[in-house]
Amino acid sequence: MNPDIYSLCERLIPATYVQQGCEARRAHENKIRNLLEHRKWPDEGWEDSTIELLLQELSMMDSNNFTANCGVGEREARIASSLVAKRHYRLGHGIGRSGDIAAIQPKAAGSSILMKITNAMALDALRMTGVRSTAACFVVPLATGMSLVLCFLALRQLRPNARYILWPRIDQKTCFKSMLSAGFQPIIIENRLEGDELRTDIDEIKRQIETLGAENILSVFSTTSCFAPRVPDRLEEIAKLCKDTDVPHVINNAYGVQSSKCMHLIQQAARLGRVDAFVQSADKNFLVPVGGSIIAGMDEKFVDKIAQTFPGRASASPSIDLFITFLSLGANGYKKLLKERKEMYTYLQDELRKVAEGHGQRLLKMSHNPISMAMTLGHHTEEDVKDVSEVGAMLFKRSVSGARVVPKGASKTIGGVTFIGYGSHSDSYPTAYLTAAAAVGITKEDVDLFVKRLDKVLTKKEERKVRKGTSDEVKQGTCDEVRHETSDGIEIGTSDGGKQDTGDGGKQ
Incomplete structure (x- = not known):
């Protein structure tokens, strides 16, 4: 408000109260003045009220907000929805x-x-x-x-x-x-x-x-x-x-x-x-x-x-x-975020290494990558590909976003060009792996929850593999007990209680 308006306000309430309000507004205006004068990122963050005041003042300088505006062009910044207008500060x-x-x-x-x-x-x-x-x-x-x-x-x-x-x-x-x-x-x-x-x-x-x-x-x-x-x-x-x-x-x-x-x-x-x-x-x-x-x-x-x-x-x-x-x-608030990110990188690295070693894997040595890290997955055989891919799906199902699981030997065609080993940046990277990143804004709670869920997923995968292996051994043993061959080499013994298959759909 300009001085004339403040003078008019003094006719309604005591002048001392008006002056207090004037001084409060002047504090906001001083920040705005410094910004426009120096065009530098302020060291300290502003209150929302100061930012909103500046946005409102800037908005009033656009022709679509002029009270006497008469727009006859094809683009006059007319906005149908009041919600959209508010979202963009008009x-x-x-x-x-x-x-x-x-x-x-x-x-x-x-x-x-x-x-x-x-x-x-x-x-x-x-x-x-x-x-x-x-x-x-x-x-x-x-x-x-x-x-x-x-x-x-x-x-x-x-x-x-x-x-x-x-x-x-x-x-x-x-x-x-x-x-x-x-x-x-x-x-x-x-x-x-x-x-x-x-x-x-x-x-x-x-x-x-x-x-x-x-x-x-x-x-x-x-x-x-x-x-x-x-x-x-x-x-x-x-x-x-x-x-x-x-x-x-x-x-x-x-x-x-x-x-x-x-x-x-x-x-x-x-x-x-x-x-x-x-x-x-x-x-x-x-x-x-x-x-x-x-x-x-x-x-x-x-x-x-x-x-x-x-x-x-x-x-x-x-x-x-x-x-x-x-x-x-x-600027100082952003510097604080950057400092916290660096700390979380080290913390994530340590925690991911523990999980990897606990499951017979290892953290890849990435001294030149300051944000992303990776741990090996599987034992690098073809039968691991499906298991490795399932780890990613299981993590996503458990609301873990951003982690990337890259199996060995995957390929993808983009724009007519086929990339071998896609996702690993190489035709022949020697191992499947999982990546995680310590990006700006990550918290200790994010890291703790991630490694906890990753540990559970890997444990569950290992338990499934053990159960599958045991089941296969039982089936193999049962088949060996009942299996025998006829003189013409056709296998007729099965594990279904001794029934014979004569090759005609089970009919005898």
Whole structure:
């Protein structure tokens, strides 16, 4: 409220009471002023009332909320449902314009301010978590896969003759399909097995660049965060190679923001070599609903190029979600979550090792994977495949989500390409296994419940196997007692009380 309104209020109640209310509001406004002035992620989280006040003020700046607005266009942010209007704080215009997702909308001043502030706080978050060289970023209302497509399409404008993307294999459909959807031919680089870990084959990347020609390669497409037993790519070596050969480098950093190790790898890669863009999921890293990601890079002009590649306006929902979450947590609140995640990684690792050893299995040695871990399952024979797969189904039935069970030798065809050993990131990984991840937001209660249920599932599977083995032995013994052969070699003795089968359906 402005001073005139406060003066009018003083005619209704004592001035001292009005002044108290004025001071209380001024405390909220000071936070908002600092945010708009410095465009930095606040250290401390805000109260919901302050966030809602700011959202309301921004909403009132959009034309659909003007009291005298007369809209005669085809898109006037009219919202039929009051519930939907409340859900979006009546911010109905979205973000961007037809030619640039990061452009200002004349009819949506409030939404445009929200977009700019959210992008600024996202940039702070990436720098704070380790990639200090990040020059620019923007929030896009696409999940990671489609955001990667956008990066590839932006590169196509700079390298129109390029057809290939060099891709160190990671068995995740989104990664592979992003290259196909953008219209490029993936060149799959198989990983090297080093101990239990699957690591980048740099020599094969070099060979492919020499064979195909650097000018024909759109990008090397590397990965940080991934399921064990794969570990983050050798980003520094890839980045140096890309710099030396003038080949772009795009990084899938899907849930790597929460890992200081992943972010350090990107920073070092940018410092020593070439990184054109890196993409991270909003939901996996910042605990918001699925639907948004952050595209970032070391060259502001190229990041702008990606933003301009996006066709049309876009939903503001992911930006609103991140805007609220950034302000609610504050930078210190997020740092606390990251610290707790690291602690839970060590705790989960210790507890999973105990379960594994208690069932004659072992925890795979994954020193280079800071989020995901794995334990062996089965004894690596063909008859184990069904048992291994059933473990996953049994866990899911018991409300365990996120754990992945990978049998030996499974295959899957994606976009006409068949992957042998799908799920294990390798044609011939030596063991079946189960993965679990210590991702941001995980709690000690989550870990304790998971290992308890996993232990019960494995125990139940072992008991079934023992019962089946005993049953088979009894059947075999009974058959041996009554089995004999006629002179022509036809087996007629059975275990059904001595009845004979003469080969005519049991008739005698």
